[in-house]
Amino acid sequence: MRMLPYLNNLRRSQSVAVNMQGLNLTGTLSDGEWEYTKNMDAALAPIVARREKRVLVGRLDKPNGMIATDKLCFVDGTKFYYNGFYYGDVADSFKQMVAMGSRICIFPDKKIFDTETYTFSEMEQKNVTTGQVTVELAKADGTAYGSYTASATAPENPTAGQMWLDTSGDKAVMKTWADSTGMWVEQATTYVCVKAKGIGKGLKAEDAVTVSGILGEGLDGDWIISSAADDQIVYTGIIGEVKSQTEVVTVRRSCPDMDYVVELNNRLWGCSSENHEIYSCALGDPTNWRKYAGISTDSYALTIGSPGDFTGAAAMNGSVIFTKENCIHKIYGTQPSNYQTTVEHFRGAERGSGASLVRVNELMYFKSVFDVCVYDGTQVTSISGRLGKEKYTNAVAGANDRRLYISMQDKAGAWHLLTYDTTSGLWMREDDVHVLAFAQCQTETFMLTAEGEVWALKAGEYSKDFFMLGSDYKVEATEENDEDIDWCLRTGEMLSSGPNNKHVSKVQLLLELGENAQAHVRIRKDNEAWQDAMSITGAAKRRHTLPIYPKRCDRLQVEIAGVGEMKLLGMSRLVEAGSEYGR
Template identity: 35%
Template structure:
């Protein structure tokens, strides 16, 4: 008897052993996830939950931070350096920008310069107004005054050169010259630079040599129509006087009722950064005088207190106007250049001195408004949040946020650690997420819903300041102190044996991740018949598995698994027939996913030819 031939439908297996993190687009890979919480790709190609963060401390009201060798921050108008209170700032609600320049910690807009070596501080802005009579005398650089006992004033030279070794030659009214008798050459020689000592009680307090100051209120002019009411260089200073360049009669006195003012000014700036021993800043808006400006500034070389010093030297300050449209959105020093960002591009400043500074404008994606804190350099690559993407720049721009989907994200705060770029952003519904981009693997993960106020790298650690004013450390170098060899040695965890725990951990973290639609790529009505998970659980951990069928929105409970010891487990998941399914795996405790295997069976629509 001849029996009919039956078609046997063999299961086909798809084994996934490499997991590539987050992908929020419509169609994603089998080894990617549509959503997640508290996950990391540290165990790549496996997938697992992130390490706990250390809780460093809780502040009152953080108002600005700075990284570097030591952590610096402002908390409730108090400046802290290396965890020590160093200065009480003026009470204000304004956010601070902190910038390190060598040993100087500079605080803006307060205009404070704190010396981290000798623990002294100075103010950038300084203004003194006379309260008593003002005297002005011709003098030498060391302050020695010229008097009518040693200086002759006239159109012809004095005959008695031993009594009058100095001659103020007024033979040409528009070109008065101070001359000195040279006994070596038996002739009068011109004095190249002449100085004037301006004296009044307290007028020189807070000023120093080579400060650039603005002087106003002097009611006389010097010879050759020299105006002392201008920006002048201070060549010497003490509490009751300053010495500036100038040429005038030997003596002038101004009554106390006509005060003079000597001031050192700080320009208003939106963003500040440091490069090559200078601070650079930018301003789009009203300046101190109330004029609208679109300018870029640099302080004097090595001196963050002087922003208007222009004697024509290599160390001069620098000011340049910009023709680009719109407000500045950030500034950073990168690759030997200074970048001043706007939303639609950036100004790039070349050179190492004002004499060779050059600036170009490049129209491209710039930093989004409200995302100036997203600028970070990680593994020699510059990252920032633009209006519609997260961008990596190393000479050309590259979008790295394609897998974050099309939904716009805002108010980014970011920092780097090792090969990762951490960035906190919100969506249009003001829901915040902390995303992590792994540079070497090109993958994204989501850690949690933390809304970060600041992120900074310091002390070989990365810190997150959240809006509850708590400081977290996201890497174990700060949480653990290496203490080997030591009599009180004890292990902290498997990855860091021999470390002593210095900071408490955050509490129990529930983690979860959700797959994309499984089965959408199956032709001929094939469907997912069974799923096997190969995973590792630590002691006292839990894993819960749920399934959603055909995008119903309903998550059906499948199973839970508790581990009483650390080991590997294989969990089979039987699913009913559906066009497509999604898995949601959640739990707490340590978890690693090593593989996900799908068994696919052919349906009635399969081609049997």
């Protein structure tokens, strides 16, 4: 008996990517991961959304640096602005600026701007005399001693409190007669007052200075000033008689040249690759870097033996860290007498990526030679496995809440601004902006671009309460328009697989579009040219279901692009199984 042919029922199975993932540049993608994103945000994961709108708050002709305290501060060419007001000029170079209390310390200029008095001062001071210089004994405050006798032999019949400058030895000694003991008592500390026009200008009590040019008497060298006025300085010393000279005397308060500077516990910390040294200023005083009086507020310096240049510096969890490409130096303690230094042979920041060191919550993130890393104080861990093998350089990073923003340059020279959600571990690419600096002001993060634009990253959190542009810098804060933010998501290849030649017969997208937002869907089959699948414009904010029915193929990609507000709430794939013959 002849049998009639029959058809096998096709088995269908549905794979739903309910958890939208982030960017994956490795070439091996899971459901919900994207091989390309533009202006997308993973903060709402498992929902993928267009990033928040930014606010343009300034345009600079020549961006030379930015920092935020309770107000925004930036340098435009040589002009220094704080809260939108112009306060003075600095050198025409890119700045490293560090906040220390109410002061903004500016490097490499070595200037200080006080945000309370709106005035500048200098970390360094060099005074060179041009006329007569007089040196005499004085009290610590610079006032003259009362009468005293200078001689090699003691005065006869002394009275209580009488002073005698004993010149019998190699070095004069000031003594006071004590009736109670009937003896001459040596004074523990004596002072000299050096007087000359302008010799004390810009100096103050407790400054550590280097004095040179005083003839004889051993008064040259490093000293700590006890008092100062424009035309005199006083420091510890002794002199047998009043001296005068016209030879030049130089008084200098110096600050080391440093590659990277940070603030921790009311001290500035810096490092020098040229000198292989790490420095700390005196407690609360960024003008004094060579003050060594043996007390808790002293300056601090140490020499580092590890090879290579410093690549970055940061403060975290009560310690200051200085990185090289192959190690991290950590300094901890409360004062110079108990500072301790350790070296950890971990990956450090890459040369040229020192500005990538940024703290997000309690962890430190940075760009190393090979990857983007997180450092918890005990170990370094890579977080950039999904960014593939591309070699990025020149990284600059910032933080906002739990997110890391990092701008990096690829080998082809193109720039990429990426975000990393430290909670979900998801990466997204925003756009190709080249960021020079990030600055965080309360809840808002600002970025300064190479084009001179200053952006607040999240329009919803931008507040003029803590950023008011002054009358010297008239710029109207402008929020991005929805239609100006184009976005894109592109899946990896959805491959046919299994012995029954499974293939994707349907892709369904669930989108939420804002008013007047547009979305365009394209598909690509078997590496052929991209084909338009459908387009939609949102008349009002609502959800849209977009079904796509591709013709049978082995490889399928989907791209969703558009402008305006958008959220991808879900994506599902309907998979059909064919026969062993591929039908």
